Amino acid sequence: MHLTIARSGEPVTSDVMSTTATTAGAKAHARAQHGRMADLMRHVPASTSPIPPEDVRTEQLVWSETVAAGGYTTAVMARGTRIRLSDPDGNACAHLLLHRVDGPHERLNVADTVKVPWRAYLGTGHPLLSGFGRVLATIVADTSAAHDALAGTTTQSGNEAKYGAAAPESGSPAGRELFLLGALKHGLGRRDLPPSVSFFKGVRVTPDGSLVWEGSAGPGTAVDLLLHIDAIVLLANTAHPLDPRPEFTCSPLRVQAWAAPGDLDALNAGDLVGPLEPEHRQAVANTDADLVARGVL
Amino acid sequence: MTVPALVPGAVVLDETVAARAPWSAIVAAGDVLTIVDIEGNQAVDCLLYAAADTAVRYSAQETIARQGRIALTTGSVLRADTGLALMTVVDDEVGVHDTLGGACSKESNTLRYGQHTRAQHGCMENFLIEGARYGLGARDLASNINWFMNVPVDPDGALGIVDGLSAPDKRVALRADVDTLVLVSNCPQINNPCNAFHPTPVRMIVTRPGGQA
Numbered sequence: 001m002h003l004t005i006a007r008s009g010e011p012v013t014s015d016v017m018s019t020t021a022t023t024a025g026a027k028a029h030a031r032a033q034h035g036r037m038a039d040l041m042r043h044v045p046a047s048t049s050p051i052p053p054e055d056v057r058t059e060q061l062v063w064s065e066t067v068a069a070g071g072y073t074t075a076v077m078a079r080g081t082r083i084r085l086s087d088p089d090g091n092a093c094a095h096l097l098l099h100r101v102d103g104p105h106e107r108l109n110v111a112d113t114v115k116v117p118w119r120a121y122l123g124t125g126h127p128l129l130s131g132f133g134r135v136l137a138t139i140v141a142d143t144s145a146a147h148d149a150l151a152g153t154t155t156q157s158g159n160e161a162k163y164g165a166a167a168p169e170s171g172s173p174a175g176r177e178l179f180l181l182g183a184l185k186h187g188l189g190r191r192d193l194p195p196s197v198s199f200f201k202g203v204r205v206t207p208d209g210s211l212v213w214e215g216s217a218g219p220g221t222a223v224d225l226l227l228h229i230d231a232i233v234l235l236a237n238t239a240h241p242l243d244p245r246p247e248f249t250c251s252p253l254r255v256q257a258w259a260a261p262g263d264l265d266a267l268n269a270g271d272l273v274g275p276l277e278p279e280h281r282q283a284v285a286n287t288d289a290d291l292v293a294r295g296v297l
Numbered sequence: 298m299t300v301p302a303l304v305p306g307a308v309v310l311d312e313t314v315a316a317r318a319p320w321s322a323i324v325a326a327g328d329v330l331t332i333v334d335i336e337g338n339q340a341v342d343c344l345l346y347a348a349a350d351t352a353v354r355y356s357a358q359e360t361i362a363r364q365g366r367i368a369l370t371t372g373s374v375l376r377a378d379t380g381l382a383l384m385t386v387v388d389d390e391v392g393v394h395d396t397l398g399g400a401c402s403k404e405s406n407t408l409r410y411g412q413h414t415r416a417q418h419g420c421m422e423n424f425l426i427e428g429a430r431y432g433l434g435a436r437d438l439a440s441n442i443n444w445f446m447n448v449p450v451d452p453d454g455a456l457g458i459v460d461g462l463s464a465p466d467k468r469v470a471l472r473a474d475v476d477t478l479v480l481v482s483n484c485p486q487i488n489n490p491c492n493a494f495h496p497t498p499v500r501m502i503v504t505r506p507g508g509q510a
Contacts (some may be wrong), residue, residue: 105434105435105436106435109399109440110358110399110440111357111397111398111399111400111440111441112399112405112408114397114456115397115398115399115405115409115448115456115457115458116405116408116409118455118456118457119454119455119456120397120450120454120455120456121454129405129408131399131402131404131405131421131435131438132402132404133402133403133404133405133406133407133408134404150358150361150362150367150397151358151361151362152356152357152358152359152362153358155356155359155378155379155380156379156380157379157380157381158359158362158363158380176378176379189352190352191352191436191437192436193378194439194440195356195357195358195439195440196358204454205367205450207452208366209366209367209368209393209449209450210365210366210367211361211362211365211366211367241358241359241362242362242365279408279409282407282408282411282412283408286404286407286408
């Protein structure tokens with residue numbers, strides 16, 4: 001005879017012994033879950049990825065993950081890492097922040113990222129700049145061309161007004177709340193969350209200055225980022241703030257990364273995305289000069 | 298001192314900010330800050346923080362996403378990254394103020410104009426030194442407002458700081474919706490048209506409509 005407590009608080013009896021009534025049983029129950037696969041998970045080690053990119057050997061991967069709609073992920077990645085963000089189903093929206101690992105007050109600066117290259121729209125060859133005259137990453141491939149550096153991510157008050165909920169555990173998480181969780185995992189906090197960029201949902205500016213939603217380029221697109229410095233990568237996958245659909249709409253985001261240090265040389269030589277613009281070359285020069293002085297290069 | 302505040306009231310503060318200098322004040326909820334472009338086409342870089350909690354700060358992205366338009370003018374609500382309304386533009390004699398271009402700095406000067414411009418004073422210097430008076434640092438700087446600065450986006454996505462639309466004694470007025478720390482850099486940039494290649498002073502007037510100073 002086994003005694004349990006019913007929801008009402010009244011003791012009840014059961015003839016069936018629970019498998020988790022003892023520490024040994026609970027441990028066995030927990031351990032029996034190991035090794036299971038799910039559609040939405042990080043693959044550790046990354047070489048066990050069931051979804052490797054076609055152009056990369058599985059054993060090269062350092063990050064493989066499918067992020068849920070409304071989920072977030074974060075990892076520290078080394079200089080020379082190539083990060084591919086993919087939108088397999090067409091409704092992912094990858095909100096991105098980058099912080100320098102060895103001094104996270106140096107981080108993505110969206111104003112410099114659009115002002116310095118003289119370009120408001122993100123695409124292949126666009127540098128993602130810090131506020132200190134250096135380049136954190138370069139967009140080195142892009143089959144979507146529907147991205148946004150202007151409207152940022154969603155906020156608690158915005159999502160509560162639009163969808164009725166914004167908490168990370170809700171069905172419509174605000175991007176800023178997800179960013180905050182990711183930042184907190186690195187010892188960072190609210191002050192460390194600057195404006196962000198997002199991929200897979202296009203926004204354009206009309207001649208009168210209005211923001212126009214262009215939405216997704218469709219399923220199956222991808223964007224590749226190449227890191228110039230060791231970076232904290234924060235990714236939130238949640239509906240864009242200008243998404244006009246009244247129901248929260250988002251689909252999984254795929255993240256894959258691998259070491260590609262030769263790509264930095266090719267980029268700088270003009271062999272990866274063509275000749276770099278003069279502002280981009282200066283940013284690479286400033287970044288590399290700093291790394292040389294630190295003994296990294 | 299030729300023009301009055303855009304919104305009449307008891308004058309709480311009336312100060313001139315020298316060319317190239319920083320400035321700050323806490324504007325109490327309900328008070329109105331008038332910024333006067335004394336000589337015309339002087340960019341006034343501006344950051345806002347909730348005085349009660351400076352981790353709640355102006356967000357260019359939340360502001361423009363919520364209003365659906367990149368430029369600021371009368372009616373624009375200047376929101377924090379929580380969505381909170383910090384200030385509202387209640388009057389404007391120019392019609393277009395920038396939200397995208399951010400601040401100049403010694404470091405970004407090297408990218409835009411060459412390494413020889415690193416020595417020049419920049420808005421980031423002003424923001425850092427003035428913000429430090431309130432315990433703020435590099436982590437607290439985000440995309441700022443550029444009053445009187447003109448940054449169009451062309452149909453192909455080209456973006457840039459072009460000749461200003463302001464003129465001598467043009468004004469913009471901001472009402473504080475909560476007690477707001479206003480951090481300003483009177484832009485020292487001399488390599489682009491944001492200050493007509495000649496930084497000049499601006500004037501800050503805080504008025505309390507219907508109130509006693």
